[in-house]
Amino acid sequence: MHDTTPTSLPRRRLLTGGATAVATAGLAGLHGQALAQAAAAPAAAKPLPGYAGWKNADAVVVHSSTTIETKRSAFGTSVVTPTNQLYVRNNLPTPADTIVADRDAWQLQVSGVKQPRTVSLRELKTMGLETVTMVLQCSGNGRGFFPSKPSGTPWTVGAAGCVTWSGVPVRDVVQALGGLMDGVPYMTGTGGEVLPAGIDPKTVIVERSVPVAAMQDAILAWELNGEPIPLAHGGPLRLIVPGYTGVNNIKYIKQLAFTPKESDARIMSHGYRITPPGGKGDPSQPSVQEMSVKSWINSPVPEDGAQAAGTVQIHGVAFGGLHGIKGVEVSLDGGKTWRAARLVGPDMGKYAWRQFVLQATLPKGKHVLASRATDDRGNVQPETRGENQSGYNNTSWADHAVTITVA
Amino acid sequence: MHDTTPTSLPRRRLLTGGATAVATAGLAGLHGQALAQAAAAPAAAKPLPGYAGWKNADAVVVHSSTTIETKRSAFGTSVVTPTNQLYVRNNLPTPADTIVADRDAWQLQVSGVKQPRTVSLRELKTMGLETVTMVLQCSGNGRGFFPSKPSGTPWTVGAAGCVTWSGVPVRDVVQALGGLMDGVPYMTGTGGEVLPAGIDPKTVIVERSVPVAAMQDAILAWELNGEPIPLAHGGPLRLIVPGYTGVNNIKYIKQLAFTPKESDARIMSHGYRITPPGGKGDPSQPSVQEMSVKSWINSPVPEDGAQAAGTVQIHGVAFGGLHGIKGVEVSLDGGKTWRAARLVGPDMGKYAWRQFVLQATLPKGKHVLASRATDDRGNVQPETRGENQSGYNNTSWADHAVTITVA
Numbered sequence: 004m005h006d007t008t009p010t011s012l013p014r015r016r017l018l019t020g021g022a023t024a025v026a027t028a029g030l031a032g033l034h035g036q037a038l039a040q041a042a043a044a045p046a047a048a049k050p051l052p053g054y055a056g057w058k059n060a061d062a063v064v065v066h067s068s069t070t071i072e073t074k075r076s077a078f079g080t081s082v083v084t085p086t087n088q089l090y091v092r093n094n095l096p097t098p099a100d101t102i103v104a105d106r107d108a109w110q111l112q113v114s115g116v117k118q119p120r121t122v123s124l125r126e127l128k129t130m131g132l133e134t135v136t137m138v139l140q141c142s143g144n145g146r147g148f149f150p151s152k153p154s155g156t157p158w159t160v161g162a163a164g165c166v167t168w169s170g171v172p173v174r175d176v177v178q179a180l181g182g183l184m185d186g187v188p189y190m191t192g193t194g195g196e197v198l199p200a201g202i203d204p205k206t207v208i209v210e211r212s213v214p215v216a217a218m219q220d221a222i223l224a225w226e227l228n229g230e231p232i233p234l235a236h237g238g239p240l241r242l243i244v245p246g247y248t249g250v251n252n253i254k255y256i257k258q259l260a261f262t263p264k265e266s267d268a269r270i271m272s273h274g275y276r277i278t279p280p281g282g283k284g285d286p287s288q289p290s291v292q293e294m295s296v297k298s299w300i301n302s303p304v305p306e307d308g309a310q311a312a313g314t315v316q317i318h319g320v321a322f323g324g325l326h327g328i329k330g331v332e333v334s335l336d337g338g339k340t341w342r343a344a345r346l347v348g349p350d351m352g353k354y355a356w357r358q359f360v361l362q363a364t365l366p367k368g369k370h371v372l373a374s375r376a377t378d379d380r381g382n383v384q385p386e387t388r389g390e391n392q393s394g395y396n397n398t399s400w401a402d403h404a405v406t407i408t409v410a
Numbered sequence: 411m412h413d414t415t416p417t418s419l420p421r422r423r424l425l426t427g428g429a430t431a432v433a434t435a436g437l438a439g440l441h442g443q444a445l446a447q448a449a450a451a452p453a454a455a456k457p458l459p460g461y462a463g464w465k466n467a468d469a470v471v472v473h474s475s476t477t478i479e480t481k482r483s484a485f486g487t488s489v490v491t492p493t494n495q496l497y498v499r500n501n502l503p504t505p506a507d508t509i510v511a512d513r514d515a516w517q518l519q520v521s522g523v524k525q526p527r528t529v530s531l532r533e534l535k536t537m538g539l540e541t542v543t544m545v546l547q548c549s550g551n552g553r554g555f556f557p558s559k560p561s562g563t564p565w566t567v568g569a570a571g572c573v574t575w576s577g578v579p580v581r582d583v584v585q586a587l588g589g590l591m592d593g594v595p596y597m598t599g600t601g602g603e604v605l606p607a608g609i610d611p612k613t614v615i616v617e618r619s620v621p622v623a624a625m626q627d628a629i630l631a632w633e634l635n636g637e638p639i640p641l642a643h644g645g646p647l648r649l650i651v652p653g654y655t656g657v658n659n660i661k662y663i664k665q666l667a668f669t670p671k672e673s674d675a676r677i678m679s680h681g682y683r684i685t686p687p688g689g690k691g692d693p694s695q696p697s698v699q700e701m702s703v704k705s706w707i708n709s710p711v712p713e714d715g716a717q718a719a720g721t722v723q724i725h726g727v728a729f730g731g732l733h734g735i736k737g738v739e740v741s742l743d744g745g746k747t748w749r750a751a752r753l754v755g756p757d758m759g760k761y762a763w764r765q766f767v768l769q770a771t772l773p774k775g776k777h778v779l780a781s782r783a784t785d786d787r788g789n790v791q792p793e794t795r796g797e798n799q800s801g802y803n804n805t806s807w808a809d810h811a812v813t814i815t816v817a
Contacts, residue, residue: 229485
């Protein structure tokens, strides 16, 4: 599959457990699930880009140098998504790794507070500490299920992960800087990517505004899943806005501004808008911000190949965006009838996903398996997607159903 | 530090974010914390053994080819310990990686049930699914603080981690095999390591018994932190007994037996016993099994170098073994006075550790920082260790205190 990839160390660990396994890695690749996955893999899998060369090549699909998706069959059942298989979606080329050479020296400019100034990451670490586990999901996750084939990466389910961030609460930083100015209904973050020359910066800069209320649970994070945030995921410093889609979680954050208006950067004013099919984005349309209730099945999936008849543990993930999960139902007949699934594993808070499992006995034949989540406010995952030009916010349970074969 | 280690990919990720960073890795190594750690590192750090060559060399101390410790300064604040920095302690040489080439074909022999038989991992996966997060801790963690210098690895705090396992509940397997036989007060697991030739197997085999009541929350696990269990950590199948020290969580498990008596293997009958100082282990002494309430500070620690005067976020971890954590206190004066710390981050259940943080302002000078945890039964972490010949079960808060310098 990825034998040409020079950085396949994680793959060898996954399958054979050690870096000494070079000699047997080829053999291991012919066994078990790996065989089924190889059969299902596209003929010409792209290699991992250099800045993400440490990812587990077997667990991801490389769409392009800036878009990498977790395979549906790779999610496992451990709640937290390992960083080495977490999706990547960068709006601009990844900055040079010199920016993570001296992490504590990173500078953040804070404005819209009573004592605006530049704060180093070293100082941020003295201001407070919080840890939050949350679903990080690209706005376009599920785009691949839109029959209209919107432009953009055709993600299925794998532009998402449940990960743990540590950093300082934004509210602690605001307090240390004298509190908010009056009349600032927006929190605006600006990424530190180097912008291409000769282009109006506003047309390319990554700058997003969210309602200032989102500050309550937002953190400026320096740690992801127990390690300093890798460059690929926005290190040394990333704005984390739990419950909001990926683009609102600004990587390499250089400016945090509390502002009277939304940013006029194109990625805010025209990009990431819920635009009617055939239309163009404009500031009057809803911005893609909060996530809503969604679930999908991770096993069994067609990528695993034909299933043996008998008992199966159907499992997947469910999350509610800003709300916790109340329950999940699973259908074995494409949505005609539903059974209550069991939530398993630790509950890591309302922004994290829950794992669900339903034990079932499946006879030979084809089966359409679907899942449908309900959040703690009673919102039920819908059957159909909300059509929009760019394929955002697909939460349709029907789109996320899987057809499996029991032999 | 580890420039001679051929498998330093994770280190480069940690510091510079990408596998393309070879050219700058040397430079990065001279900055910030890395510099302080380099100064504190032993002159001749051992390289990672091949089966664990994928570990983050910068985050661990290699004591020997079978004993690898997480650095106190590397724990971070994300609750779950990343697998690439989780400690390793193997009682026997690691099996050949051929045993993880076809994981689902692994066979487990189950006895002491009404329908004893051999079950494949493939079949175990159909029997049930549960996920548990727990502290995995070597029985000898903290041995390095015993002034008596017991034989064995002188672990300080890093022979422990908080990790997530997925697998089938042991009770589901027992139920599928007809239920327990009568008169079996012990659950006995046997590891699948290849034993050295010419030696009585009972003197070296890894076989441990725990009270059958521990079955209630035990699982037979195939996944660790979202990936198939690496060989270094007991893959393809490991018995997980939450709340019990590491040795009771049998790697490469080949036999699960419900037995009328404890195993007579030497590691059970004479090893891992609470033996009076100067004595020899025997079956009449308490076996090292359940963990009890313990905590320690991970930052600031001397390895981080001198601290700047001013505000500091003192943080660490606390766990209760079989019980959850009720609270943690921190002392800035070596235990004379205590302040209540704040628990932060997700609560992953009673077997996991909690993170605690105390914000404090430290003037110039030396400070002895200590932490003291209380579990939800009201058990308080003791000041002193329980002396024993082999240096097991050190929970002393005084031993785990750190002396830091504020400049």
